[in-house]
Amino acid sequence: MINKPNLSKSIILSTSAKLFRAQSFAQVSMRDIAKALNVKASSLYNHISSKDEILEELIFELVDTFMSKINETLHKTIDTKSKLEDIIQTHINIAVHKPNQFATLNNDWKYLKPNKKGNFQNQRQNYEQILKSIIVKGVDNQEIKNSNPEIILYLMLSSLRTLHLWYEKKDIDTQTFKNEIPKLILEGIIK
The missing domain is CATH 1.10.357.10 (Tetracycline Repressor, domain 2)
Structure with a gap:
């Protein structure tokens, strides 16, 4: 069984900031954020409404x-x-x-x-x-x-x-x- 990451808003925000810094906001998608967090994009929407x-x-x-x-x-x-x-x-x-x-x-x-x-x-x-x-x-x-x-x-x-x-x-x-x-x-x- 694969452990699901402990997904929280603060983890989403810090991961997103890291991606935005590396690539810019315009280049990062919600799928990119989800991939970095090892979750499905739909899971993000339980914590945040949009990029x-x-x-x-x-x-x-x-x-x-x-x-x-x-x-x-x-x-x-x-x-x-x-x-x-x-x-x-x-x-x-x-x-x-x-x-x-x-x-x-x-x-x-x-x-x-x-x-x-x-x-x-x-x-x-x-x-x-x-x-x-x-x-x-x-x-x-x-x-x-x-x-x-x-x-x-x-x-x-x-x-x-x-x-x-x-x-x-x-x-x-x-x-x-x-x-x-x-x-x-x-x-x-x-x-």
Whole structure:
């Protein structure tokens, strides 16, 4: 007798994220997901209604995490450097612990249904505005070099959004990664 895998929504989501990262959302079918899970495609529908639902859950779980953490950081009574370090650590933790889901967020959001895509874009814009407000306050308080806040914002985000691409490929222990990335990103902007 063949043992059936213990199929749960979380296993479906993590397996799907791995497949989406390797091939992209557009290239993966429900049959591909079922095959990776060693079940029939019909079994998936007992846990999830569609591939679109999988994508939404993967993306909006991280969107909620990012928004919750940046709002929490915004309201802390700490200096700008500490706030930026806190935000960087959030990105690092997700890149280290959920790299496939992070890749799905960054690469496959464009496949969201129009209303969900609009929601995602609004949330991303809101995140960027909050981060920019922290940077502007840091410039105003002379905690950050007097540089263009937009350039600082996109320099940070371009670095943070790609952490998952190279972290797993390098022989760097997690603690070194967590210690060095904030220092290297902020070294050029913090006085």
